[in-house]
Amino acid sequence: EQLVESGGGLVQPGGSLRLSCAASGFIFSHYAMGWFRQAPGKEREFVAGISWGDDNSNTYIDDVKGRFTISRDNAKNTLYLQMNGLKSADTADYYCAKGISTTPFSLPGMYDAWGQGTQVTVSS
Numbered sequence: 001e002q003l004v005e006s007g008g009g010l011v012q013p014g015g016s017l018r019l020s021c022a023a024s025g026f027i028f029s030h031y032a033m034g035w036f037r038q039a040p041g042k043e044r045e046f047v048a049g050i051s052w053g054d055d056n057s058n059t060y061i062d063d064v065k066g067r068f069t070i071s072r073d074n075a076k077n078t079l080y081l082q083m084n085g086l087k088s089a090d091t092a093d094y095y096c097a098k099g100i101s102t103t104p105f106s107l108p109g110m111y112d113a114w115g116q117g118t119q120v121t122v123s124s
Contacts, residue, residue, distance in 0.1 A: 001025040001113040003096050008118030015086050015122070021079040021096030021115055029053050029074040032099030034111055035081045037092035037120075044095070048081060049104025059104055063089075086122045093117040 007019040019035070034049040048070040051057040058070050067085040072078065079096050097111035 001098060003098060003113055003115035005094065005096050005115040005118040008094060008120045010121045010123065011086055012124050013087060013122055016082070016084045017086065017120060019081040019083065019094055019096075019118060019120075021081075023077045023079065023096075023098070026098065026113075028072075028077040030102070032102055032104040033070075033072060033079045034097045034099060034104050034106075035070060035079075036095045036097060036108065036111075037090075038095070038117075039092040042092075044108055046106035046108070047094070049099070049106065050079070051104055052099075052102035057104075059106070061106075083120070086120075088122050091120060091122050093119050 002024045004022045011017050032051050035047040036044050037047050038044040048060045050070045069082040071080045095117045096115045098113035100112050
């Protein structure tokens with residue numbers, strides 16, 4: 001099982017980025033997927049999750065609701081995180097993760113495969 005994130009970078013406050021996560025080695029559509037982030041000196045935190053298949057039920061932390069959108073393309077085995085209205089507080093390494101079930105839980109322990117992370121820096 002492999003997850004490879006891309007799309008991070010430096011962006012000004014108020015800007016946008018789209019993260020991608022290419023999955024391989026498992027049947028992507030069968031599992032919930034999630035995005036987590038970890039800022040320097042802080043614990044890894046759940047950002048958003050999406051259910052399996054084509055149901056696409058999503059969940060977000062309050063801080064990103066209305067700004068971030070998680071989506072998946074099961075035909076391309078790819079997970080996305082569209083981030084708009086970025087703030088300096090969004091600066092972190094972002095990780096995609098494969099859930100152990102079809103429901104996107106917020107606990108890191110409910111995910112069993114992780115990407116290497118992509119860095120997002122929001123600064124003027």
